[in-house]
Amino acid sequence: MKARVTVTLKQGVLDPQGKAIEGALKSLGVAGVSSVRQGKVFDIEVDSSDRAAAEAALNQAAEKLLANMVVENYRVEII
Amino acid sequence: MNAAVILFPGSNREGDVVRALASASGRKPDIVWHADTELPAKTDLVVLPGGFSYGDYLRCGAIAGRANIMDAVRAHAARGGRVLGICNGFQILCESGLLPGVLMRNRERRFICKMQHLRVERADTAFTRAYKHGQAIKVAIAHGEGNYVADDETLRRIEGEGRVAFRYCDANGTVGGAANPNGSAHDIAGIYSEKFNVLGLMPHPENLIDPLAGGIDGRAMFEALAAA
Numbered sequence: 001m002k003a004r005v006t007v008t009l010k011q012g013v014l015d016p017q018g019k020a021i022e023g024a025l026k027s028l029g030v031a032g033v034s035s036v037r038q039g040k041v042f043d044i045e046v047d048s049s050d051r052a053a054a055e056a057a058l059n060q061a062a063e064k065l066l067a068n069m070v071v072e073n074y075r076v077e078i079i
Numbered sequence: 080m081n082a083a084v085i086l087f088p089g090s091n092r093e094g095d096v097v098r099a100l101a102s103a104s105g106r107k108p109d110i111v112w113h114a115d116t117e118l119p120a121k122t123d124l125v126v127l128p129g130g131f132s133y134g135d136y137l138r139c140g141a142i143a144g145r146a147n148i149m150d151a152v153r154a155h156a157a158r159g160g161r162v163l164g165i166c167n168g169f170q171i172l173c174e175s176g177l178l179p180g181v182l183m184r185n186r187e188r189r190f191i192c193k194m195q196h197l198r199v200e201r202a203d204t205a206f207t208r209a210y211k212h213g214q215a216i217k218v219a220i221a222h223g224e225g226n227y228v229a230d231d232e233t234l235r236r237i238e239g240e241g242r243v244a245f246r247y248c249d250a251n252g253t254v255g256g257a258a259n260p261n262g263s264a265h266d267i268a269g270i271y272s273e274k275f276n277v278l279g280l281m282p283h284p285e286n287l288i289d290p291l292a293g294g295i296d297g298r299a300m301f302e303a304l305a306a307a
Contacts, residue, residue, distance in 0.1 A: 016188040
């Protein structure tokens with residue numbers, strides 16, 4: 001089973017990398033970009049064919065390691 | 080004093096801290112590999128040195144914070160044993176849950192490597208008793224992710240419990256404003272655990288122990304630890 005965990009910064013947490021990318025896009029003349037927030041994507045293969053078990057394992061992975069819950073949120077998707 | 084310096088893949092300031100500890104205590108610390116599960120018997124102080132453990136992959140200190148040896152470090156801290164995390168070591172302490180909050184990318188996005196003054200917020204702990212309360216000390220900083228972030232409730236708790244160890248200041252001891260190099264909340268450069276036996280700080284006191292390196296303001300921390 002294939003899954004994707006997306007980790008993003010919580011609202012209000014300063015994201016200097018996102019700001020730098022935003023500035024670069026503006027200087028490249030890409031129109032209509034009002035803001036950029038950078039996050040991380042983890043594509044994960046799970047052994048289990050049981051959807052609920054896979055989701056439980058992925059939630060655990062996100063909370064134990066992939067995301068720092070102080071400043072980040074995460075989303076788990078089974079693809 | 081029996082000190083143990085933990086070595087992670089990518090640590091690179093362990094030599095500096097070994098030198099500072101040996102010079103203050105007259106005893107060379109043990110080097111402990113991250114995959115080990117036990118600290119040497121009778122360890123008084125554990126030091127997590129600076130560097131780029133695991134190449135800063137995922138987040139600074141995230142993978143090292145979950146290394147085998149960290150269970151032993153947590154148990155040592157729970158027994159009241161002293162733990163000092165410098166720079167990447169501070170990031171590891173935050174990621175491992177031994178200290179609250181997290182170190183984020185510097186506000187101005189640049190890696191900063193310079194001399195920096197800190198105000199000693201309290202001089203009654205095992206780490207700082209050789210300093211004076213409110214003293215401005217000159218040490219070095221060298222980090223890209225030193226911007227201390229915690230939620231409002233955590234900041235209130237840390238402040239209320241007097242757990243801020245050092246704040247960024249100028250040479251006169253004036254805290255904040257342009258003296259804050261990285262955007263840290265409340266100008267925080269270092270914090271203590273609830274029982275004041277764990278200290279994490281971004282600056283490098285271990286690099287200021289010899290007049291040749293520009294000052295000796297870091298020496299008092301290692302002398303205080305050696306005498307504790």
